[in-house]
Amino acid sequence: MNNGLAVAIMVASLLVGGACLAAAARNRWLDQWHLIALGVVELGVLAQTVVAVIALIGGDRPVELATFIGYLIVTTLFLPAAVGLSILEPTRWGSVIAGSASIVVAILMLRLLQTWTPLR
Amino acid sequence: MTGPRAINSGPGRVLVGLYGLFALSAGARAGVQIATKFHVAPLAYVLSAVSAAIYLVAMIGLIRGGRGGRRLAIACCSVELIGVLAVGTLTLIDSSAFPDATVWSDFGRGYGFVPLVLPVLGLLWLRATPQP
Numbered sequence: 001m002n003n004g005l006a007v008a009i010m011v012a013s014l015l016v017g018g019a020c021l022a023a024a025a026r027n028r029w030l031d032q033w034h035l036i037a038l039g040v041v042e043l044g045v046l047a048q049t050v051v052a053v054i055a056l057i058g059g060d061r062p063v064e065l066a067t068f069i070g071y072l073i074v075t076t077l078f079l080p081a082a083v084g085l086s087i088l089e090p091t092r093w094g095s096v097i098a099g100s101a102s103i104v105v106a107i108l109m110l111r112l113l114q115t116w117t118p119l120r
Numbered sequence: 121m122t123g124p125r126a127i128n129s130g131p132g133r134v135l136v137g138l139y140g141l142f143a144l145s146a147g148a149r150a151g152v153q154i155a156t157k158f159h160v161a162p163l164a165y166v167l168s169a170v171s172a173a174i175y176l177v178a179m180i181g182l183i184r185g186g187r188g189g190r191r192l193a194i195a196c197c198s199v200e201l202i203g204v205l206a207v208g209t210l211t212l213i214d215s216s217a218f219p220d221a222t223v224w225s226d227f228g229r230g231y232g233f234v235p236l237v238l239p240v241l242g243l244l245w246l247r248a249t250p251q252p
């Protein structure tokens with residue numbers, strides 16, 4: 001786990017989540033730039049996943065291995081699933097879904113950091 | 121499609137997402153706990169699994185909509201509300217009954233009290249939408 005990257009993802013996902021909720025407040029679905037921004041957050045998440053998997057293969061062991069792997073899988077798949085649901089609902093409520101999901105990504109990233117702490 | 125105010129559209133879709141998230145997190149939590157340390161707190165872990173199943177069924181009810189889906193969702197939201205209130209109260213009165221946390225412990229405090237709010241939102245939404 002890369003701490004700097006994790007913090008960057010958390011800040012970005014909170015900002016993008018706020019922007020999506022702002023669209024919901026204006027009774028609108030997401031604009032294209034929201035979707036691009038969500039994609040950028042997901043790219044960060046994927047990069048973090050790669051870093052974590054390489055560390056796991058390299059022999060690092062988080063304190064709570066099973067929990068960590070569970071969070072890792074959920075975190076990686078979470079935003080695409082939420083954006084998919086948002087696309088099914090192209091109204092303000094779709095913006096609520098994408099915005100809340102982006103904020104949840106920050107929480108998931110925090111939990112990943114907490115369950116990591118390699119023992120090696 | 122059954123119109124804009126069907127239970128599986130608009131705010132209903134947000135609820136579907138929330139229920140999916142909680143089915144997943146309660147289920148993953150239960151899975152890890154049951155697989156790695158079931159003997160520590162069997163009651164708490166089985167309860168986590170049960171709550172995950174209820175979230176999942178509620179989500180299915182909300183997605184399906186119609187008379188059956190609505191009835192299913194109402195039943196699940198009611199059980200959830202009773203569950204979170206009962207377990208929340210129990211964990212406050214006698215914390216030894218649940219030596220390890222569940223999604224419903226302390227009224228869902230570990231999950232930002234969303235487990236307490238979610239069934240209320242669900243029931244309000246089901247009330248606000250027209251009966252089929």
